[in-house]
Amino acid sequence: MKTRFISLSLLALSALAMGSCEKFLDVQPRYVQDAENYFNQPSDYEMALTAAYDLLQTSYLTQWIGEIASDNAIAGGESVTDTEGLHQIEAMTHNAVNNELRSIFRWNYAGIARVNYMMEFKDKIDFVGKDAILGQARFLRAYYYFELTKYFGDVPLVIDERLGADQVTKLDRSPAAEVYAQIEADLRYASATLPWSNPEKGRVDKGASLALLGKVQLYQSKHAQAAITLDSVINFGGYALVENYADLWLDANENNSETVFDIEYSGLEGGSYGCFVCLEGNAAAGFNGIRQYDGPYYSDGNSYNLPTQDLYDAFDVSDLRRDVTVLDLDAFIAAQPNASSISYAIGGGGHTGYYNNKYIKRQAELGLPDNDLTSPLNYKVIRYADVLLMAAEAHAQNGNDASALTYVNEVRARVNMPALSSGGSTLLADIFHERRLELSGEGLRFWDLVRSGQAVQEITNFQAGKHELFPLPQVEIDLAGGNWPQNTGY
Numbered sequence: 001m002k003t004r005f006i007s008l009s010l011l012a013l014s015a016l017a018m019g020s021c022e023k024f025l026d027v028q029p030r031y032v033q034d035a036e037n038y039f040n041q042p043s044d045y046e047m048a049l050t051a052a053y054d055l056l057q058t059s060y061l062t063q064w065i066g067e068i069a070s071d072n073a074i075a076g077g078e079s080v081t082d083t084e085g086l087h088q089i090e091a092m093t094h095n096a097v098n099n100e101l102r103s104i105f106r107w108n109y110a111g112i113a114r115v116n117y118m119m120e121f122k123d124k125i126d127f128v129g130k131d132a133i134l135g136q137a138r139f140l141r142a143y144y145y146f147e148l149t150k151y152f153g154d155v156p157l158v159i160d161e162r163l164g165a166d167q168v169t170k171l172d173r174s175p176a177a178e179v180y181a182q183i184e185a186d187l188r189y190a191s192a193t194l195p196w197s198n199p200e201k202g203r204v205d206k207g208a209s210l211a212l213l214g215k216v217q218l219y220q221s222k223h224a225q226a227a228i229t230l231d232s233v234i235n236f237g238g239y240a241l242v243e244n245y246a247d248l249w250l251d252a253n254e255n256n257s258e259t260v261f262d263i264e265y266s267g268l269e270g271g272s273y274g275c276f277v278c279l280e281g282n283a284a285a286g287f288n289g290i291r292q293y294d295g296p297y298y299s300d301g302n303s304y305n306l307p308t309q310d311l312y313d314a315f316d317v318s319d320l321r322r323d324v325t326v327l328d329l330d331a332f333i334a335a336q337p338n339a340s341s342i343s344y345a346i347g348g349g350g351h352t353g354y355y356n357n358k359y360i361k362r363q364a365e366l367g368l369p370d371n372d373l374t375s376p377l378n379y380k381v382i383r384y385a386d387v388l389l390m391a392a393e394a395h396a397q398n399g400n401d402a403s404a405l406t407y408v409n410e411v412r413a414r415v416n417m418p419a420l421s422s423g424g425s426t427l428l429a430d431i432f433h434e435r436r437l438e439l440s441g442e443g444l445r446f447w448d449l450v451r452s453g454q455a456v457q458e459i460t461n462f463q464a465g466k467h468e469l470f471p472l473p474q475v476e477i478d479l480a481g482g483n484w485p486q487n488t489g490y
Contacts, residue, residue: 035117035162038121039118039121039124039125040124040125041125041127042125042127042129042130045118045127045130045133046133048114048117048118049118049133049136049137051114052111052114052115052118052137052140052141053136053140053202053203054111054114055107055108055110055111055114055144055277056111056140056143056263057263057265057277057279057280058103058107058276058277058279059263059379059381060276060279060282060283060284060287060379061100061103061104061107062104062147062443063284063305063359063379063442063443064086064100064284064287064304064305064443065086065089065100065104065443065446066442066443066444066445066446066447067305067307067356067440067441067442067443067445067446068086068089068090068305069089069090069092069446069459070445070446070449070458070459071308071310071311071445071449071458071459071460072307072308072310072311072436072440072441072445073090073305073306073307073308073311073356073441074090074306074308074349074350074352075087075089075090075304075305075306075349075350076302076303076304076305076306076347076349076350076351076352077287077302077303077304077347077349077350078291078302078303078347078348078349079347079348079349080348080349080350082347082348082349083099083100083304084099085098085099085100085101086100086304087349089101089470091460091461092459092460092461092462092463092467093461094470094471095471095490096471096472096473096474096477096486096490097473097474097475098470098471098473101151101470101471101473102473102475102476103276103277104147104148104151104470105148105151105152105472105473105476106476107277108144108145108147108148109144109148110277111140111141111143111144112141112144112145112158113158113162113163115137115138115140115141115144116141116158116159116160116161116162117162118133118134118137119134119137119138119141119159119160120160120161120162122134122160131193132193132194132195134189134193135189135190135192135193135194135209136190136194136203136204138186138187138189138190139186139187139190139194139204139208139209139212140204141186142182142183142184142186142187142190142212142216143212145157145179145182145183145186146183146212146215146216146219148179149176149179149180149183150219150447151469151470152469152470152471152472152487153176153469153487154173154174154175154176154179155173155174155176155179156171156172156173156174156480156484157174157178157179157182158171159182168479168480168481169479169480169481169483170481170483171480171483172483172484173484173485180216180220183216184213184216184217187209187210187212187213187216188213190204190206190209191206191209191210191213194206194209196236196238197238201255201262201264202262202263202264204261207233207236207238207239207260208260208261208382210229210230210232210233211230211233211260211261211382211386211387212261212382213229214226214229214230214233214387214390214391214394215382215386215390217229217394218390218393218394218451219447219451221397223393223394223397223398224394224398226390226391226394227391227394227395227398227400227403230387230390230391230394231391233260233387233391234387234388234391234407239257239258239260239384239387240257240258240384241257241258241384241385241388241410241411241414242256242257242258242414243414245320245321245324245414245415246320246324248358248380248383249324249357249358249359249377250362250365251267251364251365251376251377251378254377254378255378257384258383258384258385259380259383259384260381260382260383260384260386260387261380261381261382262378262379262380262381263378263379263381264378265280265281265282265374265375265376265377265378265379266280266281266367266374266376267281267365267366267367267368267371267374267375267376268280268367268368268374268376269281269368269369269374270367270368270369270370270373270374271373272370272373273373276373279373279374280374281367281373281374281375281376282359282374282375282376282377282378282379283372283373283375284305284359284375284379285301285359285360285361285365285375285377286301286302286361286367286371286372286373286374286375287301287302287304287305287372288301288302288303288304288305288355288356288359288360288361289301289302289303289355289360289361289372290303290329290344290355290360290361291303291344291345291346291347292343292344292345293342293343293344294342294343294344295333295336295341295342295343295344296336296338296342296363297362297363298327298360298361298362298363299361299362299363299366299371300361301360301361301372302347302372303345303346303347303349303351303355304349305356305441306350306351306352306354306355306356307325307326307352307354307355307356307440307441308352308354309352309354311325311326311354311436311440312326312328312354314433314436314437315437316417318416318417319415319417319437320415320416321415321437321438323357324357324358325356325357325358325440325441326354326355326356326357326440326441327354327355327356327357327360328353328354329344329353329354329355330353356441357441358441358442359375359377359379359441361375365377380442385411385414385438385439386438386439386444388407388408388410388411389407389408389411389431389434389435389438389439391403391404391407392404392405392406392407392408392431392434393428393431393432393435395407396427396428396431397428401423401424401427404427404431405419405420405421405427408420408430408431408434411434411438412434420434432448432452432454435448436448446459450468455467455468463489465488465489466487466488466489466490467489469487469488470487471486471487471490472484472486472487472490474486
């Protein structure tokens with residue numbers, strides 16, 4: 001059974017004071033715990049860690065935005081005003097008033113705050129296993145800060161402490177380089193502390209820590225360091241590509257040899273449309289589904305995050321990843337024996353004829369009570385194929401074409417595509433193209449285009465010097481007393 005991360009609310013509860021002389025006057029308060037004296041036993045740290053993991057559940061937004069902001073997908077949905085923020089991001093017209101971007105900002109800082117609460121009291125008691133708990137916590141803080149820095153660049157850096165309302169107005173944005181330094185420090189601590197394998201599903205380990213560190217180094221163009229870090233993950237020997245690429249995207253085959261860092265989801269309990277942060281299911285799959293679909297294999301959904309013709313055409317016709325990644329719905333229906341009885345609707349938010357076939361609602365994978373919100377499909381944040389392609393990129397940037405070719409061709413061999421033999425800048429371009437083919441639909445494309453300098457050429461309306469970052473939410477600037485400068489161009 002998958003690990004379920006349940007929200008934890010740590011509230012300061014005051015004693016009950018009653019002013020009457022009734023018989024209830026002497027009743028003692030049921031709860032006397034408060035934030036200052038919470039960490040008294042190992043289970044308290046475990047519960048707090050679970051709470052820090054909980055904010056990973058909101059990753060569906062990154063799954064969407066990383067595709068919709070790129071040339072891989074359009075927003076879709078019921079109309080252009082349905083989740084309007086996603087349509088603005090697709091069109092590159094987004095500004096500082098955007099609900100989705102604010103959610104990214106808030107939710108990642110909520111995760112950081114939960115980790116910082118633990119770290120503030122990390123020395124209160126000692127017990128066996130505490131280092132592993134703190135290692136996981138610091139990995140999570142690194143992940144949340146990495147998300148924030150990818151989106152917004154310079155962000156306030158708060159470490160190992162809680163903040164009062166009066167302190168928030170005194171915070172400045174920290175330079176991205178400073179934030180990255182803290183991210184790397186947290187990941188080095190995690191990788192030094194955690195074992196290579198964690199028996200509990202959904203818990204991070206040494207491999208996840210090093211893989212994320214390698215990605216962070218790559219995003220900073222620290223190619224030599226990234227090559228060393230990612231080679232260590234590969235040389236560990238504990239990961240391997242799943243033989244059948246299609247098997248990766250089925251709930252029944254999750255947590256396999258290719259899993260480096262998954263976000264675990266449950267199909268047994270969910271939040272609601274009024275509380276997406278409460279979700280325990282992967283909302284992306286339901287929202288990516290086929291609108292008012294009535295037919296075999298798939299299930300009804302909301303038609304968001306629709307792949308483009310450009311993405312479909314990027315695949316060689318012999319590349320089996322094309323149909324695993326992109327569902328050509330009309331072709332699928334035409335191939336069914338009862339094609340005339342199958343129906344679906346087209347949303348006013350856009351239609352391409354294609355659907356994200358990796359994260360989509362299938363009849364065998366529905367969640368309860370609302371299967372739009374509770375898909376059990378894990379989000380694959382980092383899988384071994386990504387590690388191989390990152391290592392290939394790092395080595396190519398370092399001029400080590402031989403190692404780069406070894407890694408990229410391992411990924412291509414899995415789907416019976418011919419080996420590459422290019423070198424230099426051509427090889428680097430080939431690796432980024434391979435990343436698109438291998439990782440499409442997984443929320444990485446926008447960042448790859450920005451990192452590789454291809455965004456201006458590939459993303460409609462992308463403005464260099466502006467759209468590499470997203471705007472800080474205006475409401476957050478206001479809440480900070482107006483002290484934060486906005487990102488360039490917004």
